[in-house]
Amino acid sequence: MTPAILLGLIDASFSGFRAYAGRDARIRKRRATARAALRGLAVGAVLLLAPTLTATTVLLTAPDPAAAFDTLAAGAVGYLLPLAFYSAVVTVSLAAYLALPFRAGTLAVVVGLGPLTLLRPLAVAAACLGALLNGGGAPALLVGTLAGAAVLCVEPAVHRRWYRHVQ
Template identity: 40%
Template structure:
């Protein structure tokens, strides 16, 4: 469960870097520009995941029964995945379709899939965090789920402010 959620968070962070850079550069060929932006987002996401790992490690280390706490955290992760999983599957399907389809259908797929999904992404993330917090077995687990959801949402604004607040 931790690996699946971390993988989704890292892909989201890379796409957050892309979104932060979109519309900030007048170049015609922007591939290298967007690759750098995605790397920046990925680095920010990895830093956030590292901090979350430290928090979760501290929560597990200070638990009276670490095995029970780990089970609670895993169940909270499963709750998050029930909310985020379908969303992530549609995003991956849109990206795969964009990569393999001819230009016009691929563009239509991106506009149909990723356009609206980008708008609801924060709401899905908040819903996942709140669902996991609501179903959590204890308060530390609930707090960890809310912190995790908030941290994922903080990557894009940070990347935007750090590198892309001014047009290039």
């Protein structure tokens, strides 16, 4: 599994969790949060088929598949660099939440994870720009834009399908 697909699926799982978060006042809700994460993972896997099929089509229809592959690979590296930085910051914030005492962990969520969630679309836009600037050209920008749209649509799709009504 490529790092881009793995990162997209992890993000989709977290998006499923975010779609559910705050909807249930029970203290013990591990099954419900796991179910929400799996729903996000499933929706993300389906939505990420669009950029996968687009990249496959670009490779199969290119006059020079090796050059097209090199172009897409360069775009993928440019796409992953901003997302790797963003993911590292999110991971540090999540680790602080899990490792620190309750009050400090809560502060890590408020100061770190909250704003970082709002910055996700900007991180995706930076990734698309990175794909273009790193030599990926229009094909990498197209695949990157579809991948970015896919991961950004997971949370609203899961929310709309399973959590629209407060229970």
